[in-house]
Amino acid sequence: MKTVALFGGSFDPPHIGHKAVVRAAFNLKDVQKVIVMPTYLSPFKSSSYHSADKRYDLLQKMFKDYNDVEISRFEIDKKEKVASIISVLYLLKSYSKIYLIIGADNLSSLKNWHRYQELEQKVTFVVAQRDGILIPKSYLTLNIDEDISSTYIRKKQEQKYCKIELNI
Numbered sequence: 001m002k003t004v005a006l007f008g009g010s011f012d013p014p015h016i017g018h019k020a021v022v023r024a025a026f027n028l029k030d031v032q033k034v035i036v037m038p039t040y041l042s043p044f045k046s047s048s049y050h051s052a053d054k055r056y057d058l059l060q061k062m063f064k065d066y067n068d069v070e071i072s073r074f075e076i077d078k079k080e081k082v083a084s085i086i087s088v089l090y091l092l093k094s095y096s097k098i099y100l101i102i103g104a105d106n107l108s109s110l111k112n113w114h115r116y117q118e119l120e121q122k123v124t125f126v127v128a129q130r131d132g133i134l135i136p137k138s139y140l141t142l143n144i145d146e147d148i149s150s151t152y153i154r155k156k157q158e159q160k161y162c163k164i165e166l167n168i
Contacts, residue, residue, distance in 0.1 A: 003030040003097040005126065008037040008075070008087060011055050012048050014062050017144065021101060021128045022069060024142040028099050028126060035091065036063065037072040043081045043114065052076040083114035088122050098123045101142065104133035 005025040011018060018036075025034045038055045041048060048055070056076055063069040074090055075082040084100065091098055100123040102110065107127065113119060127135045128142040135141050 002095045003032055003099070004091065004095045005031045005034045005099040005101055006037060006087065006091060006123075007034060007101040008039065008084060009103075010042045010045065010048060011036070011038045011059055012050055013055065014058050018059075019062060020144045021142060022063065022066070024128070024144060025099070025101060025126070026068070027142075028140065030097065031099060033068050033070060034066075035070045035072050037075055037087055039082065040076045040079055041081050043083055044109075085113075085115040085119045085122070088119060092122065099126045099140070100124070101126045101128055103128050104130040104135055107133065107135065107139075 005028055007018075007021060007025065009018075022034050022036065025031055036059055038052065038059060040052045050058070053076070056071060056073060059071045063071060074087060088098055088100065100119070102125060104127050110116065110125075124140065126140045126142055129135065129144045
C-alpha cells in the first residue's frame with residue numbers, strides 16, 4: 001500500500017507556513033510521500049499574483065532537499081481551474097490511500113466543494129491549523145506554529161515594504 005498526503009493550493013507565494021505543513025504531514029500514519037500540487041488557478045479565485053510556472057519553480061526550490069516531497073504539475077498543465085476531486089482521482093491511479101490536507105480556513109466552505117460527497121469517500125481529510133479556527137474532533141489535525149499567509153505577503157509586496165523571508 002502506498003499512502004500519500006496531497007497538499008494542494010495556490011501557494012501564491014509559497015512560504016514557511018507551507019513548509020511547516022509539509023513537515024507536519026510526515027507525522028501522519030503511513031505517509032510515505034507528500035505531493036504538493038499548485039493550482040493553475042484556484043477554483044475560488046479569479047486571478048493569481050504570480051504565474052503558475054513561477055509558483056511551481058518557487059516550490060521546487062523550497063523543497064529541493066526533501067526526498068519524499070514531489071511538486072506536481074498536474075493541475076498547472078491542465079491550464080484551467082481543477083477541482084480537488086479530479087486531482088484525487090488522478091492520484092488514486094498510483095496510490096491506494098490519500099490524506100488531503102486543507103487549511104482550517106477552508107472548513108466553512110468544504111461541503112460546497114465540487115463533488116464533495118465523492119471526495120469525502122475517497123480521502124481522509126487533514127486540517128492544518130490556521131488563524132485560531134476551531135477544528136472539529138472528527139478531523140485529523142496538523143498543529144502548525146507559523147502565523148503567516150500568502151495574502152499577507154502579497155499585500156506587503158504590493159506596498160513595496162516586504163521584508164519577509166520566503167525561506168526558500
